[in-house]
Amino acid sequence: xxxxxxxxxxxxxxxxxxxxxxxxxxxxxxxxxxxxxxxxxxxxxxxxxxxxxxxxxxxxxxxxxxxxxxxxxxxxxxxxxxxxxxxxxxxxxxxxxxxxxxxxxxxxxxxxxxxxxxxxxxxxxxxxxxxxxxxxxxxxxxxxxxxxxxxxxxxxxxxxxxxxxxxxxxxxxxxxxxxxxxxxxxxxxxxxxxxxxxxxxxxxxxxxxxxxxxxxxxxxxxxxxxxxxxxxxxxxxxxxxxxxxxxxxxxxxxxxxxxxxxx
Amino acid sequence: xxxxxxxxxxxxxxxxxxxxxxxxxxxxxxxxxxxxxxxxxxxxxxxxxxxxxxxxxxxxxxxxxxxxxxxxxxxxxxxxxxxxxxxxxxxxxxxxxxxxxxxxxxxxxxxxxxxxxxxxxxxxxxxxxxxxxxxxxxxxxxxxxxxxxxxxxxxxxxxxxxxxxxxxxxxxxxxxxxxxxxxxxxxxxxxxxxxxxxxxxxxxxxxxxxxxxxxxxxxxxxxxxxxxxxxxxxxxxxxxxxxxxxxxxxxxxxxxxxxxxxxxxxxxxxxxxxxxxxxxxxxxxxxxxxxxxxxxxxxxxxxxxxxxxxxxxxxxxxxxxxxxxxxxxxxxxxx
Numbered sequence: 001x002x003x004x005x006x007x008x009x010x011x012x013x014x015x016x017x018x019x020x021x022x023x024x025x026x027x028x029x030x031x032x033x034x035x036x037x038x039x040x041x042x043x044x045x046x047x048x049x050x051x052x053x054x055x056x057x058x059x060x061x062x063x064x065x066x067x068x069x070x071x072x073x074x075x076x077x078x079x080x081x082x083x084x085x086x087x088x089x090x091x092x093x094x095x096x097x098x099x100x101x102x103x104x105x106x107x108x109x110x111x112x113x114x115x116x117x118x119x120x121x122x123x124x125x126x127x128x129x130x131x132x133x134x135x136x137x138x139x140x141x142x143x144x145x146x147x148x149x150x151x152x153x154x155x156x157x158x159x160x161x162x163x164x165x166x167x168x169x170x171x172x173x174x175x176x177x178x179x180x181x182x183x184x185x186x187x188x189x190x191x192x193x194x195x196x197x198x199x200x201x202x203x204x205x206x207x208x209x210x211x212x213x214x215x216x217x218x219x220x221x222x223x224x225x226x227x228x229x230x231x232x233x234x235x236x237x238x239x240x241x242x243x244x245x246x247x248x249x250x251x252x253x254x255x256x257x258x259x260x261x262x263x
Numbered sequence: 264x265x266x267x268x269x270x271x272x273x274x275x276x277x278x279x280x281x282x283x284x285x286x287x288x289x290x291x292x293x294x295x296x297x298x299x300x301x302x303x304x305x306x307x308x309x310x311x312x313x314x315x316x317x318x319x320x321x322x323x324x325x326x327x328x329x330x331x332x333x334x335x336x337x338x339x340x341x342x343x344x345x346x347x348x349x350x351x352x353x354x355x356x357x358x359x360x361x362x363x364x365x366x367x368x369x370x371x372x373x374x375x376x377x378x379x380x381x382x383x384x385x386x387x388x389x390x391x392x393x394x395x396x397x398x399x400x401x402x403x404x405x406x407x408x409x410x411x412x413x414x415x416x417x418x419x420x421x422x423x424x425x426x427x428x429x430x431x432x433x434x435x436x437x438x439x440x441x442x443x444x445x446x447x448x449x450x451x452x453x454x455x456x457x458x459x460x461x462x463x464x465x466x467x468x469x470x471x472x473x474x475x476x477x478x479x480x481x482x483x484x485x486x487x488x489x490x491x492x493x494x495x496x497x498x499x500x501x502x503x504x505x506x507x508x509x510x511x512x513x514x515x516x517x518x519x520x521x522x523x524x525x526x527x528x529x530x531x532x533x534x535x536x537x538x539x540x541x542x543x544x545x546x547x548x549x550x551x552x553x554x555x556x557x558x559x560x561x562x563x564x565x566x567x568x569x570x571x572x573x574x575x576x577x578x579x580x581x582x583x584x585x586x587x588x589x590x591x592x593x594x595x596x597x598x
Contacts, residue, residue, distance in 0.1 A: 055491050079494030086488035090351065095539040098267045106482050107494035111475040115271075123267075137266030159493065 004031045005066055005081050005162045005195070007052060012061035014047050021047045022219040029163070034189050034196045036143065036206035039216035040240050046087070046167055048216060049199050053084040053165045079107035083161035084149075084172055085152055091140040097151050098136040101126055104158030126157035130184060146177035155182065165187070168196040168245075170205065178202070182209045203240070207231045208254040215239045231255035264370025274537045281536070281549040285333065288556035292329035293321055295564060323456075331454035331518055332555045332572070334462045336525055337514035340551020341473050342508040343526025344533065344543050348480045349412040349501055353587055356527035357396075357512050360417030363521035364424040365395025366513055370446040371428050375435040384519035385461075388446070392513035395420060396505065449522030449573030451559055458518050465514035469507045470548060476504050522558075523552050523573045524580020531587075554579075 007029040014022035022044040029035055029052070039045040050056050053196075054070045059186055062069045067195045070078055091100060104126065105119045127133045130150040135143065140151055149169065156164055166185070170178040186209060200206040206213055207227035215222045215230050217239045223230045232255075236244045242259055249256040293305045300308075304317040308326075312318075343356040357363055369391025373379040379387065400421060403413040428447065432440060445453055473480075479500045483490045487497050512526065529551035530543060537546045558575040 050488075053488075053492055055488055064596055074494075075491070075496045079492065082492075084488070084492035086486060086492065088486070089489040090484065090486040092484045092539045094534075096266065096270065099270065099539065099541075100485075101484060102267075102492065106478060109478065111478060165407035165492075 006031060006064070007082070007163055007195070007197075008064045009052065010062050010064060011049070012058045012063060014044070014049055014051050014056060015059045016047075020059075020219065022051070025219070025221055027214065027221060027224070029195060029197055030212050031195050032189075032193045033211040034185065034209060035198070035212040035214060036210035037197065037199045037216060038201075038203055038206050038239070039222075043216045043239075044219040045199050045214075045216045047219075049165055049167050049197065052080060052197065055084075055086075070164075076107045079159065079161070081161055082163045082165065083156040083159040085156050085164070085166040085169055087171070089152055091148070091151075093113065093141060095140050095155075096137050097132060097140055097143070098123060098127065100140055100151055101136075101154045101158050104155040104160075107159060122158045122160055126154040128145065129157055129188070130154040131244045146173055147165060149173060149177070149181055150184070153181065157188070161194075163195045163197070168194070168199050168201060171201065179206065185209070203236070203250070203257050204254075207256070208249065208252045227254050231257060270538055271541075274541055277537050278371055278549070279548055281546060281553065285549055285552045285556065288553055288560065289329050289333055292332065292556055292560060293325050295560065296320065296325060318594050325454050328454040328559075329406060329556065330459050331462065332451050332559050333552045334459070334466050335449075335451075335515045335522060336550075336552035336555030337470060337548040338462070338466055338511045338551070339522065339526040339555075340529030340533070341470050341544050341548040342512040343528075343551070345473055345480065345504050346526070346531030346545065347530045348484055349504060350413055351484060352410050352414060353527075353531050355410060355414050355417070356530070357392075357508065358521060358524060358526050359421065359584075360414065361419075361421030361424055362392050362399070362417075362509060362512060363516055364421045364461035364528070366392040366516040367446045367521055368424040368431075369394075370430050370444045370517075371421070374443050374446070375431050375439050380491040387519045389510070389513040392509055392516065395424070396509040398584045400505075437518050445520045445571075446516075446556050447520065449516075449520040449525075449576070450571035451519055451555075452571065454518070461516050462518045465511060467498045469511040469514075470544075472507045473504060473511075474542070474544045476500060476507075477544040480504060480544065481542050496545070520571075521572065522555055523577035524578055525554050526585070527578075528554060528580055528583055549598075 009025055009027040011024045012022060012092055013020060013024050037045045051058055057071060065073065065078060065081060092220060101163055102123050105122060131132060132147065132150050132154060132155055135147060140148060143151065169181050173181065173207055182205060185196050189196050210227065213230040214224050222239050223235050231246055233244055233246055236242055236247065236257055244257045244260055246255050247258060294300050298316065298320060300317050300321055300482050305321055306316050308317050308321045339381050346355050347353050366388040370384050370388040373384040373387040398522050399417055403416045432443060435443060479495045482493050483500065491497050529547045533543050533546040533550045554576060555572060559572040561574045562570040562572045
């Protein structure tokens, strides 16, 4: 995992049918950093992430991985470099944790070839890194939401990619488990240098855990930069249509948004 | 991790057990009949030696019949589990979706209205299955690929095709109905070596294709996005697997008629036996073979009258379908 991979979007336009969701957008993901994409509902942030993960083809423009269009490279080859945790993956009924995590090895395996030592080691390491080694033989359906999210992250880890994309990895988790997941991703970034790109709803968590914030508004990038550059009352008003005050988080030193509602 | 090894071992053991079970049923189909032949004479016939009586009964009657049963079950089992996996629903087997009915309707049309010979009817049945699958794809895939819509439209098409068959039969001459009956209830009575050859060729190619796709199919069960992220070309994998499954099913239907519910039952039984961890394609194929061979033994020898094999599988499958329909609303299904 020493090579540095470059993921960039060049003039990417994304549309569902006739509706343009993302319009001629340019973005370079900082290698080795944690990037959070933030924006209001319907701003196109998840769509942008899906395009980076090659799940939707741009109607114009290109997503490039190391200078080559992602859809021109073999899908399995890309899957050894870019991993994705989708918003709502499906766990087959009754599947054991270790078997689900093992699915992450798919891009490294050939049809019919048996599991090799590298596969077993990758699954064991992914279970250990996410702290679910003890759950390995339990059926996924019996786990709590927080544990289940760890299983899916473990599957993405077993894929052993340099870039990991996550679509709202903290949704449906209580606050303790949200912090838990984001700490886990921070460890991954620090210990292995994994480039992390995630869509996050919570601006304060994004400011706290990301090196780089991408604020998206109406399918265009409004501001890109460090949390201190992006999380300002002006940007929050323009991106989220919300009046706020921004203070320094006494715990992390990151900017903290205090929304001003009507009450 | 000990559990993982244990599951792998269990899967290997169960799959081997299934294979042995199919071989035992196959051997039993060769031995049991009006005259019982022990393993000795049967093996001598298989080795190509001339044995009085057995050479004809076993070599020309029972062997093609058992081979057809084995292959039909294999084809229907793998085709069924492929559909159920792709549509993520145990109800989504090609017999429930009307694809087998499409083959039957085309065949009955060929026999009754066009008066075609056996080969032409088989080809027409193949066309019928493909046309039904294609129509289903075009109609159901409008505005995105949703499994439940696919299933509901498929059930509707099956009903429509059934009524076409009923209409054709009501206008048919008595002797044509005899021939057409085979296309309504699956039966191994017409099994001959000439009919086994194309089915065996189709199985050799297409079961291999689907088995090679087994891991892709297993990953597709995690959802389209997760599968794509794991390097599966979702559109191509789905198209190729579905096409292979439809053609396989069509060849099987051409050989035996639609043996009711085999495609539908094999996958869910296989998943209960080998677990959710791995590819289900081959275990489901083996379960399919076992069902057809066992049901044919029962249909031939358990009663005073000999019944077509489809009557027995239908009797077994219908309660299972009902149980599944009751259970799905609660749990969302298991395949």
